[in-house]
Amino acid sequence: MSSPYLEHANTDKAAHIWRYTPWKRAHPTGTINEVPQSESPEISISLVDGTSVPDGITIEPATESDIERLGHELDFDHGTAAPKFIAAVAKKTMILKIENKIKVETPLIVTITTSGDICASRLLIDIGSQVEAEIITLIEGNANWTGILREGQYGSNSIINDVVTQITGNRLVRCDALSLCRDAQVKAGTVNASSSQAKIDIRHWLNEPGSSLKVNGSILSSNENHLDSHIEITHSGRQTHSRLEWHSACGGKSNTTGTGMLRIDAGAKGADAGQLFHNLLLSEKAKANSIPELEVLESEVVGCGHGTANGPIDEQQLFYLSTRGLDEEQARAALIAAFLNTPLSDMGSNLLHGWLVERIEKHLNLI
Amino acid sequence: MSVTPLLKIEGLKASIDETEILKGIDLEILPGEVHAVMGRNGSGKSTTAHVLMGHPDYEVTNGNVKLDGEDLLEMESYERARAGVFLSFQYPHSVPGLQVGNFLRRSVSAINGEEAAKGPEFRNLLKEGMEQLGLDRSFLARYVNDGFSGGEKKRFEILQMMLIKPKLAILDETDSGLDIDGIRTVAQGVDAAIRGSNSGALIITHYNRILEHVKPDKIHVLIDGKIVKSGGPELANKLEERGYDWIEKEVMANE
Numbered sequence: 378m379s380s381p382y383l384e385h386a387n388t389d390k391a392a393h394i395w396r397y398t399p400w401k402r403a404h405p406t407g408t409i410n411e412v413p414q415s416e417s418p419e420i421s422i423s424l425v426d427g428t429s430v431p432d433g434i435t436i437e438p439a440t441e442s443d444i445e446r447l448g449h450e451l452d453f454d455h456g457t458a459a460p461k462f463i464a465a466v467a468k469k470t471m472i473l474k475i476e477n478k479i480k481v482e483t484p485l486i487v488t489i490t491t492s493g494d495i496c497a498s499r500l501l502i503d504i505g506s507q508v509e510a511e512i513i514t515l516i517e518g519n520a521n522w523t524g525i526l527r528e529g530q531y532g533s534n535s536i537i538n539d540v541v542t543q544i545t546g547n548r549l550v551r552c553d554a555l556s557l558c559r560d561a562q563v564k565a566g567t568v569n570a571s572s573s574q575a576k577i578d579i580r581h582w583l584n585e586p587g588s589s590l591k592v593n594g595s596i597l598s599s600n601e602n603h604l605d606s607h608i609e610i611t612h613s614g615r616q617t618h619s620r621l622e623w624h625s626a627c628g629g630k631s632n633t634t635g636t637g638m639l640r641i642d643a644g645a646k647g648a649d650a651g652q653l654f655h656n657l658l659l660s661e662k663a664k665a666n667s668i669p670e671l672e673v674l675e676s677e678v679v680g681c682g683h684g685t686a687n688g689p690i691d692e693q694q695l696f697y698l699s700t701r702g703l704d705e706e707q708a709r710a711a712l713i714a715a716f717l718n719t720p721l722s723d724m725g726s727n728l729l730h731g732w733l734v735e736r737i738e739k740h741l742n743l744i
Numbered sequence: 745m746s747v748t749p750l751l752k753i754e755g756l757k758a759s760i761d762e763t764e765i766l767k768g769i770d771l772e773i774l775p776g777e778v779h780a781v782m783g784r785n786g787s788g789k790s791t792t793a794h795v796l797m798g799h800p801d802y803e804v805t806n807g808n809v810k811l812d813g814e815d816l817l818e819m820e821s822y823e824r825a826r827a828g829v830f831l832s833f834q835y836p837h838s839v840p841g842l843q844v845g846n847f848l849r850r851s852v853s854a855i856n857g858e859e860a861a862k863g864p865e866f867r868n869l870l871k872e873g874m875e876q877l878g879l880d881r882s883f884l885a886r887y888v889n890d891g892f893s894g895g896e897k898k899r900f901e902i903l904q905m906m907l908i909k910p911k912l913a914i915l916d917e918t919d920s921g922l923d924i925d926g927i928r929t930v931a932q933g934v935d936a937a938i939r940g941s942n943s944g945a946l947i948i949t950h951y952n953r954i955l956e957h958v959k960p961d962k963i964h965v966l967i968d969g970k971i972v973k974s975g976g977p978e979l980a981n982k983l984e985e986r987g988y989d990w991i992e993k994e995v996m997a998n999e
């Protein structure tokens with residue numbers, strides 16, 4: 378079988394994206410020249426309140442022209458192996474389409490249920506212009522290895538909260554490649570609590586003027602989890618705005634990595650960007666790495682900053698809660714929940730937030 | 745028949761990083777009493793409050809403290825809170841991500857039991873308290889002390905006191921940063937909670953403004969980690985008029 382993947386199977390090991398989880402380790406079999414047999418997950422859509430999905434929102438098999446129009450997998454540079462691999466291994470490509478001007482009041486859930494040994498899916502996202510919607514992509518099921526590639530675009534002037542969550546699971550490789558059209562306002566959230574191993578690679582392109590992006594991450598690692606996220610934001614349109622806030626609570630013997638790449642292309646005048654990685658260290662054996670990187674090729678920018686913070690639970694906060702009657706376990710749980718809640722509560726509406734909190738709260742006792 | 749004091753502190757000494765800050769404090773509050781502690785900056789007022797609450801940074805090197813006859817120093821901070829001690833912090837800590845409403849429920853249920861933190865009674869108490877303190881409903885969705893103004897922090901501490909209904913309330917400069925209406929509300933809150941009950945309060949302050957509203961039974965002057973003088977409410981006016989120098993002189997003359 379020949380595929381564009383095989384030409385890119387060897388990754389640049391020096392690039393920081395591959396430093397902590399080499400592709401050999403993320404690949405389902407470890408034999409990187411292999412594109413093994415896979416299963417396709419079940420994918421369905423529903424609304425959180427159980428009412429029926431309105432007209433104008435569909436999920437169906439994608440056509441060749443959809444893939445040509447929305448596929449981004451070739452735009453990845455040093456990270457090409459993973460998205461191309463998923464494109465090669467996935468048997469089906471689906472497309473989630475929301476037509477122009479559709480406004481959905483309650484969050485839409487895209488449930489991806491995996492099974493079997495290797496389970497992969499390519500999902501195109503086609504959000505029309507002036508759409509207002511909240512989308513939760515819920516990855517669940519018991520496949521040993523799951524690969525998800527999401528590619529597509531948010532239409533002009535759309536207002537979208539797009540959250541991808543895997544609360545428990547085995548091994549995951551997830552690649553997102555999404556572009557924001559003119560004046561689109563997007564909040565892209567990731568919630569991950571205890572995948573055994575996750576390699577997450579999220580890329581956004583702000584190619585057109587006036588678009589605005591907030592990337593939020595709430596990551597809870599425990600036991601021997603190995604969670605590695607790479608977040609890349611490219612500003613090439615004028616007057617574009619982005620912020621990244623990535624919080625990881627790291628317990629047990631887990632290993633958590635966050636690498637960021639913030640790129641401001643020449644011509645992106647008035648770009649305003651910032652990224653922050655924050656790790657809460659909950660045990661002595663937990664490891665956390667965060668490496669934000671900047672590449673600024675335009676001089677007329679409003680702001681461009683990055684930072685990282687690492688530390689254990691704050692003793693003064695712990696004391697404050699204990700004076701309010703919380704024993705150590707209760708106080709720690711409250712503080713971990715609070716830490717994860719800062720980005721979580723910024724992911725979308727109260728309804729969406731409540732739905733996420735309900736699911737993540739059960740996992741706080743894993744730590 | 746003698747009453748068991750609500751709070752009895754004897755010979756309390758405490759250090760931080762080997763530096764002795766409290767150098768022997770004796771103080772007794774009977775049920776239903778309100779006491780005030782006054783003293784210059786750095787005299788050890790907040791240290792006293794923190795030590796009573798079990799702050800891990802301080803080491804108690806001498807003395808004992810009894811709450812209703814029970815050894816307070818033996819207890820963990822959360823046990824002291826559950827036993828009925830409440831500290832309104834001079835500088836309360838912020839907890840970004842933890843919403844006020846959620847925090848109040850967790851705290852009231854930890855101290856007064858799960859039942860106390862739900863149902864219409866709790867909601868009414870909360871609503872009334874917030875109205876009295878001039879806090880808007882949207883306050884419940886904010887993060888604990890995060891971005892609060894000085895006055896909001898103090899009001900929030902008092903709201904917690906109103907919901908928890910402690911046996912012993914320690915107010916560490918809750919009056920600073922409050923306007924006169926705020927002070928009146930705090931005073932009413934303390935009065936309502938303490939007077940005619942078996943509770944008590946220890947009010948730490950620099951100013952006698954709050955003491956005009958909550959008439960204290962006793963005033964103690966703290967200098968360099970020791971209570972050097974105790975007296976009735978008239979002492980507060982004298983301190984406000986004349987400062988602390990005269991007391992220091994008096995103490996030195998006696999030594």
Ligand SMILES: Nc1ncnc2c1ncn2[C@@H]1O[C@H](COP(=O)(O)OP(=O)(O)OP(=O)(O)O)[C@@H](O)[C@H]1O
Pocket residue numbers: 760761763765783784785786787788789790791792801834
């Ligand atoms: N963490 C600390 N490390 C070292 N010294 C400390 C620490 N905290 C307080 N102190 C010292 O202890 C002394 C008493 O401080 P404390 O905060 O109790 O004073 P206070 O009477 O409450 O003052 P204020 O009126 O300013 O609130 C001061 O000399 C202070 O510098």
Ligand SMILES: [Mg+2]
Pocket residue numbers: 789790791834916917
């Ligand atoms: Mg003080």
